[in-house]
Amino acid sequence: MSDITTAASRRLTVLSGQIAHASSEPSAQNDSGHSCSVHLGIERASTSENSIPAHAPPTSSYERIHGQVSRRPAFWRKIEVVAKEQLQEVIYEKAVGEGIAKIAINRPEKRNAFTPRTVLEMSWCFADARDDPKIGAIILTGTGTQAFCSGGDQTVRGKGGYVGEDNVPRLNVLDLQVQIRRLPKPVVAMVAGFAVGGGHILHMICDLTIAADNAVFGQTGPKVGSFDAGYGSTHMARLIGQKKAREMWFLSRMYNAQQALDMGLVNTVVPLDRLEEETVIWCREMLRNSPTALRVLKAAMNADEDGQAGIQELGGNATLLFYHSEEGDEGRQAYVDRRAPDFSRFPRLP
Numbered sequence: 568m569s570d571i572t573t574a575a576s577r578r579l580t581v582l583s584g585q586i587a588h589a590s591s592e593p594s595a596q597n598d599s600g601h602s603c604s605v606h607l608g609i610e611r612a613s614t615s616e617n618s619i620p621a622h623a624p625p626t627s628s629y630e631r632i633h634g635q636v637s638r639r640p641a642f643w644r645k646i647e648v649v650a651k652e653q654l655q656e657v658i659y660e661k662a663v664g665e666g667i668a669k670i671a672i673n674r675p676e677k678r679n680a681f682t683p684r685t686v687l688e689m690s691w692c693f694a695d696a697r698d699d700p701k702i703g704a705i706i707l708t709g710t711g712t713q714a715f716c717s718g719g720d721q722t723v724r725g726k727g728g729y730v731g732e733d734n735v736p737r738l739n740v741l742d743l744q745v746q747i748r749r750l751p752k753p754v755v756a757m758v759a760g761f762a763v764g765g766g767h768i769l770h771m772i773c774d775l776t777i778a779a780d781n782a783v784f785g786q787t788g789p790k791v792g793s794f795d796a797g798y799g800s801t802h803m804a805r806l807i808g809q810k811k812a813r814e815m816w817f818l819s820r821m822y823n824a825q826q827a828l829d830m831g832l833v834n835t836v837v838p839l840d841r842l843e844e845e846t847v848i849w850c851r852e853m854l855r856n857s858p859t860a861l862r863v864l865k866a867a868m869n870a871d872e873d874g875q876a877g878i879q880e881l882g883g884n885a886t887l888l889f890y891h892s893e894e895g896d897e898g899r900q901a902y903v904d905r906r907a908p909d910f911s912r913f914p915r916l917p
């Protein structure tokens with residue numbers, strides 16, 4: 568696809584989102600029995616001249632079967648204690664009756680800048696969401712509408728990193744980046760306001776980014792004496808291309824939501840007051856799909872970038888699936904039975 572076509576199709580993503588949400592959509596019964604309007608989850612390739620209204624009847628069996636998810640608001644249950652610790656700088660919630668977790672940096676007075684403690688708390692929440700078999704999608708966000716995250720809190724930055732209660736200087740957000748990447752469930756950044764510095768890197772690490780129309784993106788490191796020469800630069804170059812990545816870091820400018828969409832930094836842009844609604848819809852669409860398919864796809868896309876560490880992650884998925892098979896179990900059972908394994912009944916697939 569040419570750059571022009573790509574940019575045009577990205578614009579259409581915004582447009583079709585607006586059409587879908589602005590139109591008077593049909594009502595449907597949701598899973599809790601309440602009346603709700605529905606979202607046609609399939610983008611139609613169309614121009615603005617001949618666009619099909621989103622409330623038109625489904626045109627294919629695929630659309631009829633898969634096209635709609637509920638757009639009722641999620642109902643969140645707050646979790647105050649994680650890893651036996653009271654959360655102080657993060658709000659952690661799970662949606663009642665559906666597999667979505669939400670982790671929000673809660674330092675709005677600092678534009679959600681993170682300290683080592685914030686990062687540690689996020690890490691506990693991600694670990695909890697990973698281990699909870701009911702959770703299939705995780706939202707990362709910041710509280711308030713002014714910032715997703717403004718990166719490391721510069722007031723606690725010491726010579727060797729950011730300093731917390733234990734006085735040890737850390738760059739522990741790097742471990743968090745790896746944790747999010749390795750997490751075998753989709754992580755969605757829900758961005759309102761500023762996503763800058765280390766906060767910009769966090770959204771890039773997430774699998775998807777839903778941006779509000781007030782979102783602002785940028786790298787500030789070269790202005791504040793910092794840089795991320797890991798995923799923050801190399802993954803960015805894969806996302807938006809070498810020239811744009813160098814521009815973003817070398818000039819340290821800010822970019823609005825439409826510019827971010829045009830660059831391929833975000834997946835879609837929606838009005839601020841519909842940010843959570845749209846993010847939840849994207850999560851619900853993913854939750855309908857095969858968790859194993861999503862898991863292995865994420866690992867494959869990581870493996871393409873992550874060298875041996877990526878192959879290890881992808882290989883771990885192969886082992887996990889193999890353990891579920893009779894062939895894999897025959898080896899284990901033979902060991903336990905103190906006999907030689909008999910793999911003769913398993914086909915040598917072409």
Ligand SMILES: CC(C)(COP(=O)(O)OP(=O)(O)OC[C@H]1O[C@@H](n2cnc3c(N)ncnc32)[C@H](O)[C@@H]1OP(=O)(O)O)[C@@H](O)C(=O)NCCC(=O)NCCSC(=O)c1cc(O)c2ccccc2c1O
Nearest residue numbers: 677678680717718719720721738740764765787793794795
């Ligand atoms: C984000 C802003 C552009 C917002 O500007 P705005 O005008 O809307 O708001 P204020 O500037 O008035 O901010 C309100 C309030 O918040 C405080 N604040 C904001 N951001 C931070 C921050 N990052 N650290 C500390 N405090 C912050 C601000 O001081 C105000 O407080 P008052 O007391 O005065 O009310 C703008 O705020 C801005 O530019 N912020 C700084 C962005 C930044 O440079 N971030 C750090 C980049 S470096 C980084 O994040 C980083 C972290 C790592 O852990 C790394 C690890 C490894 C390698 C690299 C790393 C790295 O680069």
